[in-house]
Amino acid sequence: MIVVEDVHKHFGGFHAVDGATLTIETGSITGLVGPNGAGKTTLFNVIAGVLEPTSGRVIMDGEDITGLPPHELFARGLLRTFQIAHEFSSMTVRENLMMVPGGQSGEALWNAWFARRRIASEERALARKADEVLEFLTIDHLSDEKAGNLSGGQKKLLELGRTMMVDAKVVFLDEVGAGVNRTLLNTIGDAIQRLNAERGYTFCMIEHDMDFIGRLCDPVIVMAEGHVLAKGTIDEIKANEQVIEAYLGTGLKNKAATA
Amino acid sequence: DSVTLGVIVGFTGPIESLAPAMADGAEMAMAEVTESGNLLDGMSVTSVRADSTCIDSAAAQAAAERLITADGVDGIVGADCSGVTTSILSNVAVPNGMVMVSPSATSPALSSIEDSGLFFRTAPSDARQGQVMTDVIMDRGISEVAVTYTNNDYGQGLADSFAAAFEAAGGTVTLVSAHEDGRADYSAEVGSLASAGGDALVVAGYVDQGGSGIVQSALDSGAFDTFVFPDGMVSQALTDNFGSDIDGSFGQHPGTDSEGAEIYHGMAEAAGFDGTSPFSKESYDAAALIMLAMQAAGSTAPADYAAHIMDVANAPGEPIQPGELGRALELLAAGEDIDYQGASAVELIGPGESAGNYREISIEGGEIVTARYR
Amino acid sequence: MQPKHVLLFVLVGALFIGTGFVQSWNTALTIFNMGLVSAIMALGVNMQWGYAGLFNVGVMGFVALGGLAAVLVSMPPVEGAWAAGGVQVLLGLVLGAATIVGAILVWGRMRPGRMRGIVILIILVAGFFIFRAVFDAGVARVESVDPALTGYLGGLGLPVVLSWPVGGLLAAGAAWIIGKTALGLRSDYLAIATLGIAEIVIAVLKNEDWLARGVKNVTGLPRPVPFEVDLQANERFVELAQGIGADPVSASTIAVKLAYAGLFIVVLLALIWLSEKALNSPWGRMMRAIRDNEISASAMGKNVKARHLQIFILGSAVCGLAGAMMTTLDGQLVPGTYQPLRFTFLIWVMVIVGGSGNNWGAVLGGFLVWWLWIQVEPIGLMLMQGITAGMAEDSALRDHLLDSAAHMRLLTMGLILLLVLRFSPRGLIPER
Amino acid sequence: MSGSPYEDDRGNKDRSITRPAAPRMGDPVKPGGQPRKIEGDNPFLIGRAMTGGYGSGADILHGCTIAVEPGEIAVIVGPNGAGKSTAMKAVFGMLNLRQGEVLLDGEEITELTPQSRVGKGMGFVPQTSNIFTSLTVEENLEMGAFIRRDDISGTMAQVYDLFPILKEKRNQAAGELSGGQRQQVAVGRALMTKPKVLMLDEPTAGVSPIVMDELFDRIIEVARTGIPILMVEQNARQALAIADKGYVLVQGRNAFSGTGAELLADPEVRKSFLGG
Amino acid sequence: MDFLNALVTLLNFVIIPATAYGAQLALGALGVTLIYGILRFSNFAHGDTMAFGAMVTILVTWFLQGAGVSLGPLPTALLALPVGIAATGLLLIGTDRAVYRFYRAQKAKPVIYVIASLGVMFIMNGIVRFIIGVDDQRFADGERFIISARTFREMTGLEEGLAFRTSQGITIVVAIIAVALLFWFLNRTRTGKSMRAFSDNEDLALLSGINPERVVLYTWLIVAALATTAGVLYGLDKSFKPFTYFQLLLPIFASAIVGGLGNPLGAILGGFVIAFSEITVTYAFRRVVSYLAPESWQPDGLLQLLSTDYKFAVSFAILLIVLLFRPTGIMKGKSI
């Protein structure tokens, strides 16, 4: 369970996040929506240790994790993906996955020189695991391709795949859907649901595609002007007047006129 | 048939303006000998130039290595600055048994260096210059000075020996402070020196380098108007730069009022370079000594002629002036002794360095004029 | 390595062999030995830049620290200097360090506020004056011990080869301090921090006479190989030389250079082995990942700062090691020769021309660029003579051109650099 | 990866002595080319049988054709990596075509540089890096109107009307905006050109539903003034609903084309490209 | 009176020299920062560009002096400056054609430009020494002082003198004008804004109809003007010597980085920070204090924090500390 307590993040005089308080239940797939500039990405960055909050706390399973650097959050099982994919572009897809697990003995220089046998066996195990993940994501045919050569959607799958190399507890997804073909997005959605069901990952995802949110998320949290506006099931949210006015709108005016 | 001499001086680097006149001097001696046709049955002498850079000892060593092993020189005139001279000597010349005669390396440390009898210099040690400079200053009734030196072994060696001598003679040195060459600005140094005070500023630096910068800055801010210039500063460039602004300043550099010097000036003028430029005479003499020693030894092998350098340089014998190399060679061939005077009244003492005659100069009306010789 | 790259090594080898034939074997070996040292420096810079993308413009400082190590380890201790003031100098340094440690402790213990500021200031100011009083007096005494010949503390009198690892350690220590403060911040900071530290190291070397004689230079360092003159005096050697038909003088100079080359080659090969093994292990993969994308690597649990620190220290240590080797080869420490152009920028040129990110590339670049650096001087002169060959003997232009031949060195270097860069932009042996 | 050896330094980030550039889009056509008058009846804007790729790499487009007429909205859809953005860049001269041609208003402009195409009245919003991050919002808009010599204050007021948030943040650096806000700046920048033809690459990516509706509304309005609009969209169902013409690209080839409604009705298209 | 003497001493030995030196550094740093900001690389050839510009100006100045032209109290070099700028502009544009343009077309990474600029530096270095030689050249004429130490002493009757050189005055004025002009140009004019846009996102600039070659051209021309002016002013104040111009590179870069690379205002500030720290930290305050302190308190030490040996090291140490608290430089960098 992740609890965000009254977090503020100010840029100069501008309050990007302004007293956000919310809870992400263990085992849920929580949606985070809201108008452009509501402070969603900023809040993510605060939770993931990229930005220092102006005030407020973030608590994970009873432990205060505010301001911890990303690599320590990773060690605690908190992972994130990026709105713009951040693959290691000059490395192969398989290497992208193999580098993820922490505590590899080959990451110590001494072992790299003098414990080559141990490393070799560890490497074999890692490669096997990576191939399994790639198969799961249906991109195993690309395992020796440079990650930089993947298309936008495949990069997003790869981002997701990295979270599967370790036993993550909570995964934050920032707009996995933006710019991804809807058919592929459905595949990603399936993957998320399976990870949630089979491996017990908790997800929190920012998304603007209400169909996608509707299919996966419960509950949905709506942010506006830096704080939480509403929380509930997708139907409750869709029916919420404030949310409609600030975020969802009422559909195309002109199209109604032409059609 | 042919003798090759290497001339290794700093064509690039902090004394690049002194280097041409030095190399020209050395080569003039070689040309003279070649023309006379008297060296070891009419051998001609050719010169190979190399760049010592004055400061980069690795480059200087490589250049010297090339001179000895690739160009096969039979002797080396150089190097110029004390630092590179030391490295070339101990890493290249001594291992290869090559004779080096430096016209200008003046560091006191070179007096006691391990040289297997191969190293000589036609310039005096700065230990002596410190003494002379003290006398020069004291004689003008100045007893309080500040000192700034270029931050290398030459500068520090000179500054130290001067400060010791000056204080021993009852003077006060208000501050001894280093300056780095090639810096963009010397206000900080001049500020400190001004703060320390003194009736004159001793600038133990290089005229092509920080030395001029310091003088300029001191003049401009009105911190000092009397300067004392040792060897690295005295050159045409000094008066070109400052003209009569430094009237009343004075200094000294190795030099003599010997008739040799006069003759040399004339010869240089005829050859189209400035013979009064510091160390040009010493370079001529360095080259001349090597060739005369060869003649005396009857061999161009360094191991043979090294021992003869002191002989030809010092009395007894027939005094030899610049321009008389041909005659000197004849005399030597006839088995007679010579006492080479040369352009700088060479007199080698102790471990093979010039005894140290100095020309005291003063600046009057924007010109360097000789005050006297010491 | 691909055949093409082996060919490049063969070509560079041919340059050296050609030098041997055209000029002399002594020249070729001299350049080769410095080439070995340059290759090691290039390896160090390549670790920092090629593996991790860290921009170190203070190579000169680390190299100089290595040089200092050579003096501190190998020179005999100066008689009387320790008694005169050596202990006091050390005491002064300890007091200085204690002041800083004390200030840091107080900073940690006391609550933030004006009081803390005042206390820290008092500690620092008082500490500074006590330090200066003790230290300066000690220094003055040490420096007055026979200043023309010594005037410093001397070293430990140990074999000079020991100074190589010590040089590495000294450089590593300096790198640790810079890295600790600089690596977490924006990378401009690393550039200026390294630039600054290099200047500071040189300033200390030049001005702290008690340490290594300052600009008076330490000459006559002990050598790991015999002296040429001793060889020439050794009958067995002379016989041996004459046996193979060489004259003893050149035989001895070449033998000594070969001995140095042997020692250096061992070090270079060991370093290459270590770097190659590291680069092709999970450690290397992690470093590549960090270089590719720091943000993502840290989100994937890699401690980017710690890794940067590690590689920065390692690379600097290698530079320090090379510095100690170079000073050993020179047989002297001359602080005035440490110039950024020669020891920082030239090394960078080696890495980029050779191929950053590739160990073999850096090594190749080290040899090639160093060879050029030395040989462009005669090449430039030749070029000038070629240009002026057709001119009238007494033309002023001809004289001017010939007199300017020395400046051809830089010009030629620049031209070659631009050509290599144009036709082989990722370096001669690019990263795989 | 374009394979240029100069470009590829494997991500070394030397922010100290050099300034890494924003990611590059492609290889702009080199200066020197001239437009050529063309006889015959052609669509207003057409990229015909375009084949080409990045740098010296493999072909990405394989004879693909895209056209749009005045007053029309043409929408391109397709899977990720199909070459949609590449096709747009090709039409705009950000890619060296190996085969095929681009015609605008009765002229062949294949050899024209992007900046001369701007001069000919084309406006383009790329998919990524589509704003000047270090310039303020207002300066971004001014740069949109760079080639205009007339008074731009009227157009600017219109843009601010359309995206009120931008007026509020007009003096803020655009790089400090949220993802959706940046998208609005990008579209605003293109509108400032007063283009004769407008090309938009996924203008609604990352934009909240309410703004997206506004945007589509505005696009329809612009089209009604007679300006042809060529647009790539992943919000395909909404986009096709307002499209006069639709193209489905797969692996650089035209896979399906037709009116928006036809494509929406095609079960094959729905299943493979529109997410069922 | 003593207070005045102390003040004058401080002015004469610290404040005026530091201000003038700071202005010199600032002008150089401005050029470096502009190239970094717009063309995206650190130009190591900048020092030698300054040398080249100064060299041409000197040659023209000599010609003018030979022809008897003069500017009265102002140095004739100012008259020759435009020619120097034009020649340097040509040289830079030529270099761009021959070297950098190729890499631009290849979209080379910035570090390649940096190393290429090292090559250019070597070549320019050679050219300058080739043409004018290695020696010190002096070309200042006109009045050397606005007020000289001696005149000041005579005028005021104070013990201490105060010197203010014409070249210092011109440098300071020119630095202020240059930065103001540059600021106005980049932020207010169409061309200036298009340069910033180009620097921000080259491709998008293309899509807005901005001609990249023109931007590059303007940049080099401005750089030529800045570099030549900086070089000439420095030469007027000190003297012209190719080697020193190369050495200037280090403090110039330090200024640009400390101020925040890419930021023109930062370059100016950085120049002053470097200059002031170099001069104040190692200044011996004895003379100043001796005026202020009562008779019995006269200092016997020099009252110098650190010897001038360390002036460069100290200024760097200060930079490091400044940056610890302001890691992006004094002004936020990279925002031309």
Ligand SMILES: Nc1ncnc2c1ncn2[C@@H]1O[C@H](COP(=O)(O)OP(=O)(O)OP(=O)(O)O)[C@@H](O)[C@H]1O
């Ligand atoms: N570095 C910054 N400086 C100033 N303002 C900023 C900065 N970063 C973000 N903001 C402002 O904070 C607000 C919230 O931004 P944020 O990126 O969190 O929005 P968001 O909810 O993710 O929106 P979107 O859905 O459009 O991505 C925006 O108005 C933005 O302009």
Ligand SMILES: Nc1ncnc2c1ncn2[C@@H]1O[C@H](COP(=O)(O)OP(=O)(O)OP(=O)(O)O)[C@@H](O)[C@H]1O
């Ligand atoms: N600058 C570039 N250099 C080299 N290859 C590129 C470049 N940009 C795109 N590609 C490659 O070209 C192919 C087509 O890319 P494009 O961006 O046109 O796809 P798209 O249809 O727009 O996909 P998406 O819907 O994800 O935006 C992809 O395989 C991609 O990897």
Ligand SMILES: CC(C)C[C@H](N)C(=O)O
């Ligand atoms: C040429 C001279 C100025 C050299 C100086 N005497 C030295 O020993 O370094």
Ligand SMILES: [Mg+2]
């Ligand atoms: Mg966002």
Ligand SMILES: [Mg+2]
């Ligand atoms: Mg696209």
